[in-house]
Amino acid sequence: MKGGLTGMDRISKPTNADSEAFMPQQSRMQSIASAIDETTSGFNLMKWLGERSYVFEPIVHFLSKKAVPQHRISIWYYFGGLTLFFFVIQIVTGLLLLLYYKPTEQEAFSSFLYIQKEVPYGWLIRQIHSWSANLMVLMLFIHMFSTFFMKAYRKPRELMWITGFVLCLLTLGFGFTGYLLPWNELAFFATQIGTEVPKAAPGGEVIVELLRGGEDVTGATLTRMFSFHVVLIPGITLLVLSAHLLLMQILGTSVPIGYKEQGLVKGYDPFFPNFLMKDLIGWMIGFALLLYLAVNLPWELGVKADPLAPAPQGIKPEWYFWAQFQLLKDFKFPGGELTAIIMFTIGGVAWALVPFIDRQSAREEKSPAFTIAGVLVLVFMLVESYRVYLEYGF
Numbered sequence: 001m002k003g004g005l006t007g008m009d010r011i012s013k014p015t016n017a018d019s020e021a022f023m024p025q026q027s028r029m030q031s032i033a034s035a036i037d038e039t040t041s042g043f044n045l046m047k048w049l050g051e052r053s054y055v056f057e058p059i060v061h062f063l064s065k066k067a068v069p070q071h072r073i074s075i076w077y078y079f080g081g082l083t084l085f086f087f088v089i090q091i092v093t094g095l096l097l098l099l100y101y102k103p104t105e106q107e108a109f110s111s112f113l114y115i116q117k118e119v120p121y122g123w124l125i126r127q128i129h130s131w132s133a134n135l136m137v138l139m140l141f142i143h144m145f146s147t148f149f150m151k152a153y154r155k156p157r158e159l160m161w162i163t164g165f166v167l168c169l170l171t172l173g174f175g176f177t178g179y180l181l182p183w184n185e186l187a188f189f190a191t192q193i194g195t196e197v198p199k200a201a202p203g204g205e206v207i208v209e210l211l212r213g214g215e216d217v218t219g220a221t222l223t224r225m226f227s228f229h230v231v232l233i234p235g236i237t238l239l240v241l242s243a244h245l246l247l248m249q250i251l252g253t254s255v256p257i258g259y260k261e262q263g264l265v266k267g268y269d270p271f272f273p274n275f276l277m278k279d280l281i282g283w284m285i286g287f288a289l290l291l292y293l294a295v296n297l298p299w300e301l302g303v304k305a306d307p308l309a310p311a312p313q314g315i316k317p318e319w320y321f322w323a324q325f326q327l328l329k330d331f332k333f334p335g336g337e338l339t340a341i342i343m344f345t346i347g348g349v350a351w352a353l354v355p356f357i358d359r360q361s362a363r364e365e366k367s368p369a370f371t372i373a374g375v376l377v378l379v380f381m382l383v384e385s386y387r388v389y390l391e392y393g394f
């Protein structure tokens, strides 16, 4: 290097106090930048990025601080990331569908037909959106039950569980509100039955009216479901999800009770880049499965809803509401619906408060009663859902 400025000198350094604080972390990216600087002229993306390393390095540093434990059941750590992956697919494909979808009683169904038949690859985007919604709910259930059985909700991760629980409600809200959007016969009558349920509870009429935008399911309901589906629920979800992921990064991944003491933890993967790369493999498998399902098992659009026609046979909600649906059917006696609603409300509140009720796991002691309760909830949901399947098919 002959006299004059070196590559390093020519890099303009950040001057504010915040960026000065990160100066020690700059060295690696800056030396890459200066090496490139000496051999090239004109605009160079790597050099440009290298000069701004003080912005990226703290983020990389924050991400690599978290370490993910490796043990015989660490496979369950992949399901939160898979839920996230399918959620991102939902946002992208949802935005694409919005380019052609028309949320009115007259045009909703025909705009779906147009997307299916006329828009290039419209059929694929619609199928991916429908399948990814189902896979997202499935991954979310697996993620929720696995974190439950691993007692990952225990102190100090209570807020991870609470934010997760809210995400579960929001995800079910996505499914419920999205179902009506094609304005087909099945969705119309299923929404009629679904939005009727709160009526059995005292003051429930207000909720029914709020959901329907009137006494019955009409075009006003479609407008509401549409705005819930594309504005309200996504907005809240993004906020709660950011909190969930930020907490995860700050608190780190939990280890099942007793694993450290028994020497069952084989080692730790830094989250960035090692675990993220493994996550990526999971996402690629998930994407391959999604494409396979979207191409080979398309969701039918059915026929346009006719609000004046009688409800056809075999109306049922989406599979993730089957357990509640079956219980409501079982409780067809006077006051039965209200009893079912009370049972679900108490069950839901207890589920949300699990980290505060399970005092043993908060003390790092095993809590078999909670494991058994979780197994009973799971068995109940599977048996009830299977009964719906036996009666109606898929």
Ligand code: HEM
Residues within 6 Å of the ligand: 076, 077, 078, 079, 080, 081, 083, 084, 087, 140, 143, 144, 147, 152, 153, 157, 160, 161, 162, 163, 164, 165, 167, 168, 171, 241, 244, 248, 252, 253, 254, 255
């Ligand atoms: C949109 C839905 C959700 C997304 C995208 C999501 C995402 C994630 C991710 C990426 C992680 C870190 C990796 C992992 O442990 O799997 C995580 C951890 C966690 N999630 Fe979720 N989650 C969602 C819903 C839920 C639900 C419904 C619950 C429970 C009610 C929940 C409870 C937890 C807990 C307790 C952890 C900490 C796990 C540990 O430390 O071992 N999450 N979540």
